[in-house]
Amino acid sequence: MITGFRLGTGGAQGKYDIRPDLTCFGKVIGGGLPIGAVGGRKDIMENLTPLGSVFHAGTLAGNPLATAAGLAALNELTDDVYMELSARTRHVASMLRDACAEANVDASFPVVGTLAGMYFGNALGGKTPTNFQEACTTSEETYAKVFHALLSAGVALAPGAYESLFVGLAHTDEVVAQLTERVAVGLQGIHR
Known part of the structure; x- marks a missing residue:
């Protein structure tokens, strides 16, 4: 739910x-x-x-x-708040997509409203999953590497590869800026 x-x-x-x-x-x-x-x-x-x-x-x-x-x-929770949160979620997903691309990690972060999904790997040929069966092809191995790399940089993702990212009112511009820096640092050494 x-x-x-x-x-x-x-x-x-x-x-x-x-x-x-x-x-x-x-x-x-x-x-x-x-x-x-x-x-x-x-x-x-x-x-x-x-x-x-x-x-x-x-x-x-x-x-x-x-x-x-x-x-x-x-x-x-007003309409304006939902518009702001949706925009912030798109921004966070875009930042994660760019950071993963920079680190040569195949990933996509599809967004619906204030929810961002996570998909790792290239089993779909670069396509973002659109259903449960496609989502199940995510690379759990890649997710585990990303999870631990980001955790070492102070970013805690959900423990499972099939979770969503949740952006809320506490994720201010300052918090998102810190997140951006920490994600970049965390992903720097992911292929070592």
Whole structure:
């Protein structure tokens, strides 16, 4: 459910005009505190208690602290913020692409909104993957080398080759400038 609020306040369903049977949200909906939310079509939701016979409850259901934190987080997520974050994500992906090219590392970083994917290797002949099967051809060996090279320069990527890069409000221009410098330093010795 990585796309929850990454593509806009309507998530992927809002971006792609999809009407799912059920929708689940976590993390942002609680401002980072432990809570989740589920919603869906009326005919499905009416089956849940107290209207229906399907029991639905939880220890943290309706937690006032998490709901207040979630409301505060959602109030920060305006259309302008999403435009800024999307532009910053494209910038970070472009920087990574250029740094990898400079270091002779075959890589692409496809972007959708505030999400950037990572693909390493040349199994697709320079083409960016567009589906799950193509994404599975990424070079885990190359990713491991990039991961450790960047970690030694102070840049922590996700531990797995199939994760996304997440750009958020904390990634200011200054942070991105530091990231750019550290990525260049980290990739310098990758082929040694």
